[in-house]
Amino acid sequence: MLNEKIKRDQLLTIQDLADFGEELLIGIRKLISYHGKPNKQWIKSAEVKTMLCLSDGKLQYLRDKGIVPFTKLGGVTYYNLREIEDLMNSDKIHDHQTKSQTV
Template sequence: MANNNEHQNDFPKVHRDQLITVKDLIDFKQQLIVDIKKLLKEQTGHPGHQWLKAFEIKKMLRLSESKLQYLRDKGVIPFKKLGGVTYYNLEEIESLMHSGKLNDQMKMA
């Protein structure tokens, strides 16, 4: 009997307000999902953002590899690199096309 009392004293006393209920776990899970979705949205950009690879941009704009590289080097075409792959935001490319800035720079290349 003495052994049972010794083991009971090894654990701190738990008060009623320290207990975790099933509702607490469900609330935590829901908040965690919301937080993860928010982080993913921040990392990947806005929903509907379309990221294109170089071959798609070259086809769309009828550019050679060297012209695309030139425009990238000059900072005309914004891009992101992820895992060694270069991506271009379609909305930004379309905006450059409509503004005429891309055409001006392509003539210089």
């Protein structure tokens, strides 16, 4: 119905308005769900450093210790976004930051 040419003397019914409102809400929900979720599974080091507030050296240290899981592909280091989010919610990063500051 949205693609039809609307004429000036055409009447709209309450049902037409209800249908339009429903279509509009469906479209808005799709936009919110699409933009609310990251559309990628793998991120690079720069994004991880920003997310975890780390320097290059600290990220390398955490990789070497096995704290931050990663995958290398063609010389580029990738991190699984879900694993990094889980790491952010755990105390592993905070424990290592406080230990390295006291040592």
